[in-house]
Amino acid sequence: xxxxxxxxxxxxxxxxxxxxxxxxxxxxxxxxxxxxxxxxxxxxxxxxxxxxxxxxxxxxxxxxxxxxxxxxxxxxxxxxxxxxxxxxxxxxxxxxxxxxxxxxxxxxxxxxxxxxx
Amino acid sequence: xxxxxxxxxxxxxxxxxxxxxxxxxxxxxxxxxxxxxxxxxxxxxxxxxxxxxxxxxxxxxxxxxxxxxxxxxxxxxxxxxxxxxxxxxxxxxxxxxxxxxxxxxxxxxxxxxxxxx
Amino acid sequence: xxxxxxxxxxxxxxxxxxxxxxxxxxxxxxxxxxxxxxxxxxxxxxxxxxxxxxxxxxxxxxxxxxxxxxxxxxxxxxxxxxxxxxxxxxxxxxxxxxxxxxxxxxxxxxxxxxxxx
Amino acid sequence: xxxxxxxxxxxxxxxxxxxxxxxxxxxxxxxxxxxxxxxxxxxxxxxxxxxxxxxxxxxxxxxxxxxxxxxxxxxxxxxxxxxxxxxxxxxxxxxxxxxxxxxxxxxxxxxxxxxxx
DNA sequence: GTGGTCTAGACCACA
DNA sequence: GTGGTCTAGACCACC
Numbered sequence: 001x002x003x004x005x006x007x008x009x010x011x012x013x014x015x016x017x018x019x020x021x022x023x024x025x026x027x028x029x030x031x032x033x034x035x036x037x038x039x040x041x042x043x044x045x046x047x048x049x050x051x052x053x054x055x056x057x058x059x060x061x062x063x064x065x066x067x068x069x070x071x072x073x074x075x076x077x078x079x080x081x082x083x084x085x086x087x088x089x090x091x092x093x094x095x096x097x098x099x100x101x102x103x104x105x106x107x108x109x110x111x112x113x114x115x116x117x
Numbered sequence: 118x119x120x121x122x123x124x125x126x127x128x129x130x131x132x133x134x135x136x137x138x139x140x141x142x143x144x145x146x147x148x149x150x151x152x153x154x155x156x157x158x159x160x161x162x163x164x165x166x167x168x169x170x171x172x173x174x175x176x177x178x179x180x181x182x183x184x185x186x187x188x189x190x191x192x193x194x195x196x197x198x199x200x201x202x203x204x205x206x207x208x209x210x211x212x213x214x215x216x217x218x219x220x221x222x223x224x225x226x227x228x229x230x231x232x233x234x
Numbered sequence: 235x236x237x238x239x240x241x242x243x244x245x246x247x248x249x250x251x252x253x254x255x256x257x258x259x260x261x262x263x264x265x266x267x268x269x270x271x272x273x274x275x276x277x278x279x280x281x282x283x284x285x286x287x288x289x290x291x292x293x294x295x296x297x298x299x300x301x302x303x304x305x306x307x308x309x310x311x312x313x314x315x316x317x318x319x320x321x322x323x324x325x326x327x328x329x330x331x332x333x334x335x336x337x338x339x340x341x342x343x344x345x346x347x348x349x350x351x
Numbered sequence: 352x353x354x355x356x357x358x359x360x361x362x363x364x365x366x367x368x369x370x371x372x373x374x375x376x377x378x379x380x381x382x383x384x385x386x387x388x389x390x391x392x393x394x395x396x397x398x399x400x401x402x403x404x405x406x407x408x409x410x411x412x413x414x415x416x417x418x419x420x421x422x423x424x425x426x427x428x429x430x431x432x433x434x435x436x437x438x439x440x441x442x443x444x445x446x447x448x449x450x451x452x453x454x455x456x457x458x459x460x461x462x463x464x465x466x467x468x
Numbered sequence: 469g470t471g472g473t474c475t476a477g478a479c480c481a482c483a
Numbered sequence: 484g485t486g487g488t489c490t491a492g493a494c495c496a497c498c
Contacts, residue, residue, distance in 0.1 A: 001477080005147055005184060007301070007302075007303035007304065007306070008303075010127065012483095012486090013482080014169060015483095019182050023218075023482085026221075026222060026223050027208075027222070032164070049482090049483045051482095051483065052471060052482080052483060055482095062474070085477080087222065088219065088222055091215045091218055091219050092159060092219070092229075092233070093214050094211070094215055095215050095216070095229075096233060098208045098211050098212050098215075099212070099233065100199055101204075102205065102208050102209070104143075105143055105144075105204065105205055105250060106173050107203060107205070109234070112209075112212075113230060116212060116216065117211070117226070120498075129487075129488060129489085130488080131488080131489090131490080155469085155471080156470085156471065157469090157470085162481090165489080165490085166489060166490045166491070166493090167490095167491095167492095168489075169488080169489060169490085171471085172488090174471090179296065182484095183474085184358070184359065185358075185470095185471065186358040186359075186471090186495090187358065187470070187472075187497070187498090188469050188470045188471060188496085188497050188498050189358070189469080189470070189471090189498080190469095190470065190471085191470090191471085193496095230481090234473065241385055245476085246472075246473060247473080247474080248473080248474090260441075260455075260456055261455055261456075267394075272484085272485065272486080273485085273486070274484090274485085274486095282377055282474080282475085283474060283475045283476070283477095284475095284476095284477095284490080285474075285475075285476090286473080286474060286475085287476095288487085289473090291486090295486085302485095302486065303479080303485090303488060304481090304482070304483090304485070304486050304487075305481085305482050305483050305485040306485070306486090307484095307485065307486085308486085310484090318456060319447050319454075321456065322453065325449045325452055325453050326453070326466050326467070328445070328449050329449050329450070329463075329467060330467060332446050332449075333446070333467065334446055335374075335438075335442055335497090336439065336442050336443070338377075338378050339377060339378070339405045339435060339438065340455070341384060341439070341467070346443075349443050349465060350443070350447060350450065351445060351460070361472090363496070363497060363498095364497080364498085365497085365498095399498080400497090400498050402497095402498065403497080403498065408495095
């Protein structure tokens with residue numbers, strides 16, 4: 001599974017894993033009902049502690065993004081549309097905030113959009 | 118100086134001070150060559166330890182946003198254009214990343230811009 | 235790690251650590267990706283306060299000479315060429331200044347080079 | 352008198368004044384028996400505390416670089432050759448050290464001299 | 469009064 | 484165990 005960990009940030013590793021899985025799911029690189037690596041496998045391939053992966057999987061399960069069928073492995077949930085919709089809204093919100101900041105710095109919306117094209 | 122500290126966040130106090138000063142500088146509420154509160158003063162008015170303020174001032178100085186004249190106090194740099202330019206680029210960069218994410222989720226640039234207007 | 239601290243100088247301890255690590259890196263005694271002592275370890279072996287070591291490590295990190303992987307330790311950066319190049323330029327710059335001073339005192343470049351051989 | 356004070360350094364102001372006067376003397380911009388500004392004048396023109404200038408002048412007098420004829424003002428000493436010779440040797444020594452450092456970084460003397468021409 | 473350095477030690481999250 | 488943050492308070496040089 002394509003997960004990159006950045007050690008130079010304040011975001012804890014377990015949270016980075018959560019975000020990465022969410023990203024892969026919303027991008028449909030990970031598809032509903034697809035099996036994902038076991039805790040041990042992922043921990044090994046990322047050279048991190050299994051406890052850390054466990055914590056991430058626990059959170060993902062609480063968010064209903066994955067389900068673990070005990071002894072049979074861990075799978076992406078069937079329904080992931082909510083995740084996608086929430087992510088879109090979150091991103092639009094972030095951009096709006098940043099635009100506000102830029103406007104405070106004296107840029108007009110037109111100038112900003114021009115820089116973005 | 119108008120600085121608000123939020124204790125309920127993961128962002129450390131010293132970094133909040135850095136961000137606040139940067140904000141006040143880019144908004145030109147703090148002007149070039151203007152003196153800012155002494156370490157002890159700010160520490161006192163925020164009810165925090167002087168060392169914490171010192172760390173923030175150290176970072177601001179490394180970013181060339183302030184200059185400290187030992188025994189004479191601390192001042193906003195003469196040239197704050199770098200600070201403003203850097204902030205603009207940072208914000209544009211953030212937005213571009215978010216747009217990329219949205220495009221991966223299936224939105225076109227036109228749709229995105231429409232949501233932002 | 236072979237670091238000597240001189241208490242009889244105006245250079246603060248944390249800066250001496252920075253200079254020593256830079257020296258060891260440019261001399262390739264410390265190699266890329268090599269782990270260096272933990273903050274507590276070095277503090278202990280130098281009989282100084284961990285905060286002082288931390289400050290030195292912070293500066294070295296800002297200079298991109300080391301990277302700290304939280305909870306996993308501190309390492310020499312992969313790419314130390316910047317450090318070496320910066321040091322070379324710094325030294326060449328210092329010498330050029332000194333030569334200028336000597337020329338002002340009436341020596342020619344030839345005379346200076348002769349004294350240096 | 353052409354003296355520049357750098358507030359962004361660890362060298363105290365009084366010492367910077369000492370160094371600047373020494374520099375001007377060795378460069379023969381200030382000549383033997385020439386009168387230099389009074390403490391009050393210099394303090395005023397540099398916008399610093401007279402005590403600071405006083406301390407610098409005391410040191411310069413102890414080094415026999417200036418003499419104060421009380422009530423008549425302060426003058427450059429008659430004999431300044433020793434100062435010049437000492438400075439030359441100091442500079443040559445500094446350069447030799449820097450060259451050693453560069454050689455440790457893998458540069459040959461020829462390469463170094465080439466960078467300096 | 470100012471900033472600069474350092475100590476001693478606490479508490480936290482993370483692994 | 485690791486690093487990250489913060490406090491409380493000391494001492495210093497300088498002005």
